[in-house]
Amino acid sequence: MPKKLKQLISILLLLSLFLLLGACSAKPQSATSKEKQPKEIRIGMIRVPNDKQVAKAEGFFKKHFEDKGIKTKFIFFDSGVAANQAFVSNSIDFAEMGYTNGVVALATEVPVELVWIHEVLGGNEALVARKGAKIKKIKDLKGKKIATPFSSTSHFSLLQALNEAGLSHQEVTLLDMQTSEIVAAWERGDIDAAYTWEPTLSNLKKTGNTLIDSKELAKKGYMTTNIELVHQSFAEEYPELVSEFLLTLNDGVMSYQKEPKKAAASTAKELELSTEEALGQMEGTTWVPLESQITADYLGTQTKPGQFHHVFFKTAQFLKEQGSIKKELTEKEISEFINPSYAENAMKKIKE
Structure with a gap:
């Protein structure tokens, strides 16, 4: 084999070895803890x-x-x-x-x-009725409009409170509202009651009466x-x-x-x-x-x-x-x- 060809083959083999070593050494660098985060x-x-x-x-x-x-x-x-x-x-x-x-x-x-x-x-979620609406107990909500965010804990608690009082949800008008919407509807007089959480709850309590809260319902088995x-x-x-x-x-x-x-x-x-x-x-x-x-x-x-x-x-x-x-x-x-x-x-x- 010609001498020059032997030298070329040697150079190519060395280059291949360097590339292989470089590839191997690159693996741990790509798996650093920071890159896993x-x-x-x-x-x-x-x-x-x-x-x-x-x-x-x-x-x-x-x-x-x-x-x-x-x-x-x-x-x-x-x-x-x-x-x-x-x-x-x-x-x-x-x-x-x-x-x-x-x-x-x-x-x-x-x-x-x-x-x-x-x-x-507990007390941070409650059913509140508007003062002056002649609603002193949950049974008085029959035929009234009640707002709550549907599928929420307040919605679940409201349905349980109505059931405990002997009212079905068909005997009231339930309105699906977000907390900000509840405050606005309350201020307009569009709703008679609401089951909601803080800080909305405190706003409603200023002009409303608490009928039941989630602490009372938890004692009844509705955690x-x-x-x-x-x-x-x-x-x-x-x-x-x-x-x-x-x-x-x-x-x-x-x-x-x-x-x-x-x-x-x-x-x-x-x-x-x-x-x-x-x-x-x-x-x-x-x-x-x-x-x-x-x-x-x-x-x-x-x-x-x-x-x-x-x-x-x-x-x-x-x-x-x-x-x-x-x-x-x-x-x-x-x-x-x-x-x-x-x-x-x-x-x-x-x-x-």
């Missing part, structure tokens, strides 16, 4: 002073995510209906809502999982809660970040339990409320810390579902009977939808 987490919010709002106001999201180079974007929704629509369009990763909207999400195959219970609702959902695609790609998200929410719970007034003051600024108003709304609910989330009273564990599974199932049955959802949900579907594994993993991180 999302650049931003999109978080749906409702305007209530809860654990999530405390976590936002006191910088816990920054501690858990932004310090890792992950931005957090907060998007406010007036209802769970709007949040579910955002999930369908894949424009958010997390969102809180009344658990009845979680039932709707499962029934309509919105690609989400339930991972957290924010608070058990209602606000929940956190995560988009399935986000959870599948970043399961550890879902657990980190729950640790952030738990920081909000712990902060409130340790210093209620401080937590109320921080959220009050965010929501344009007085500290007293924020604290009053907080005290009207029961917050659920991480260690309680995975107990028999709430989410339970992957092997032993908690009481909330039963509450969710009974609510789904009720909403199906009322025509609010078309699909009849099974206990198996609900067990797959409620996923306590992220909370269990978060609890392990605390114990480590």
Whole structure:
């Protein structure tokens, strides 16, 4: 073989070796921890002073995510209906809502999982009747116009309150309104009563009388809660970040339990409320810390579902009977939808 040809072959072999080594060395560089993380987490919010709002106001999201180079974007929704629509369009990763909207999400195959219970609702949601409308008890609502956001916890509680009073929903005129619409309709005198939540509730109470609230209904066996959902695609790609998200929410719970007034003051600024108003709304609910989330009273564990599974199932049955959802949900579907594994993993991180 000619000498020049041998030299050319040697050069080509060396070049091939360099290219091969370069390709091999490029693989670990493309799998860095930063590239495995999302650049931003999109978080749906409702305007209530809860654990999530405390976590936002006191910088816990920054501690858990932004310090890792992950931005957090907060998007406010007036209802769970709007949040579910955002999930369908894949424009958010997390969102809180009344658990009845979680039932709707499962029934309509919105690609989400339930991972957290924010608070058990109490005095912060109530049925209020206009003063001067001669409505002193729930039975007096017969033939009256009542507004509430449909498919919400307030809607569910309203139907239960009517049923407990011996009234069917056909004996009243139910109007589907968002919270801002309820205030406007109330001021115009277009409605006689409304079942709604804070801060709308406080506005109505100024010229209205409370007939029943969600705390009273919970004592009758109708527990209602606000929940956190995560988009399935986000959870599948970043399961550890879902657990980190729950640790952030738990920081909000712990902060409130340790210093209620401080937590109320921080959220009050965010929501344009007085500290007293924020604290009053907080005290009207029961917050659920991480260690309680995975107990028999709430989410339970992957092997032993908690009481909330039963509450969710009974609510789904009720909403199906009322025509609010078309699909009849099974206990198996609900067990797959409620996923306590992220909370269990978060609890392990605390114990480590």
